[in-house]
Amino acid sequence: MQTNNPFASAGTIVNGDLFVGRSVELTEVYNRVLGKNFGNLSIVGIPKIGKSSLMQALYDRRNELYDNNKYVVVWYTFKAIEEYADDEPREIFIDIARKVKKELKRHGYDVSEISYYVNEVSNLEMRFTEFQSTLLDMFEELVYNGIRVILCLDEFDYCKNYLEECHFQLLRELSYRPENKIAIVTASRRSIHDIEKDSGGGSNFFETFKKIYLKPFSIEDIRLQRNLIDGVSENDCILLDKAVGRHPYLNAIILDEFFNTRDMKSSIDKQINSVLTHYDYLFRILKKDKLDDKVVKLYSGFSDTVSQEEEEYIYNRYGIFDNIGDNKYVPFCDTFEQYLSQLYRTNPYNLLWGEN
Incomplete structure (x- = not known):
């Protein structure tokens, strides 16, 4: 008789053996962010339809992807706007840089050079243009050494009233220029175009994304x-x-x-x-x-x-x-x-x- 209830944690991110189906969508994810394409992907859908779980399926492969392809997969969850009330928006990017460093260190990579860049961008007194340039240099260093970064951004809707045009433009630069290119995967209930439009900015970050509109199961x-x-x-x-x-x-x-x-x-x-x-x-x-x-x-x-x-x-x-x-x-x-x-x-x- 079955003793473990596979649905005991219903409503949370589903992974491992409990993640079933979505083979078509998973193929789309892998085709977009792995291999020569290495482009941005937006997973869009109504609440509780499985957006984060689909992205988690990619994140769960992070050890395999690093060992076989030198892909570094990191996860960042945006929070409700009020939780950022006292924060500088660039702290999001600093946190992401630290996560990249931590993941590299976990895999035995020499992070001394990366530590320099993380320490530099952590100085909130730095002018934004210098901050942006230093962050781009960090990822350029990784690309030069054969490292590819895949950045999973969950609950991306929450960024719309927090990130400004310059921040969207920085995300675009990070995922657009070949010398520092990363792949960004977002999970949100709205498209990147709608989120960016509501921010009042004029960046065309949304144009770098392929979209998956996640619906109920087949x-x-x-x-x-x-x-x-x-x-x-x-x-x-x-x-x-x-x-x-x-x-x-x-x-x-x-x-x-x-x-x-x-x-x-x-x-x-x-x-x-x-x-x-x-x-x-x-x-x-x-x-x-x-x-x-x-x-x-x-x-x-x-x-x-x-x-x-x-x-x-x-x-x-x-x-x-x-x-x-x-x-x-x-x-x-x-x-x-x-x-x-x-x-x-x-x-x-x-x-x-x-x-x-």
Whole structure:
């Protein structure tokens, strides 16, 4: 009998044997940031869809990548803006430089030269132009010695009100010029273009990125996830499909309950409030992008005030609607449709739209 619950930590980054599926997306990641391409990659998707876990799959290979290819993979997580209240923005770059040095040292690399650069850029009294030049020199030193750096930036959305145009330009320089080139991989709910645009800057950092829009699991991947636990029947899968579709996080929280109850209907009933709370959180995120009412309008069939760009985001990038053919889209599961229906009924626009 299975004794370890593979979904006990549902909602956190998934790695190791618990990371299943995403073979197509992983191939895209490796093709972009490894080998001769060595370019920037942006992983974009709604909350809890698996962005950080996909990036973690690359990070988990850091020992192998260094041993075989002299790739140094480091991870930096952006935090909520208020946590940086007393910090100088360049401290982010200093922290990243220190992480690169630490990782190199872990692999037995002579870091004496790199230590010089890290110490230099750590002087916050240094003019920014000199700071930028010194940081670029550090990475040029690494490239000269055959070292390639892959920088994983998680929660990249949080940088938009903190980094300024000069900082975006510095990131661009770090990942653009061959003599100091690094590869940057970001995980965010919005595209780099939108994040950079909101910062008020004029940098074209976003143009250096290939994008992966992460959606719910494929049919094959959701089977792999559900097979991590014993006793999930075909009928159980039908119930899950109706309740939460192929959303990896929502499946995980119900399967976590199922591990103890072995009753899928009961597990769904017990977790329905958590599912609805997740939808509330999703709509708070959509509201920040002024897309919350657009989603409800598209669902209700009143799309006159929804731009083509907004429709593209909602239908083809977020994965919250399924294309069932003939350019017709439906909510990705029954509970989400019920949630949208409730929003429609309580939305003041209903008075203008009429009954659907």
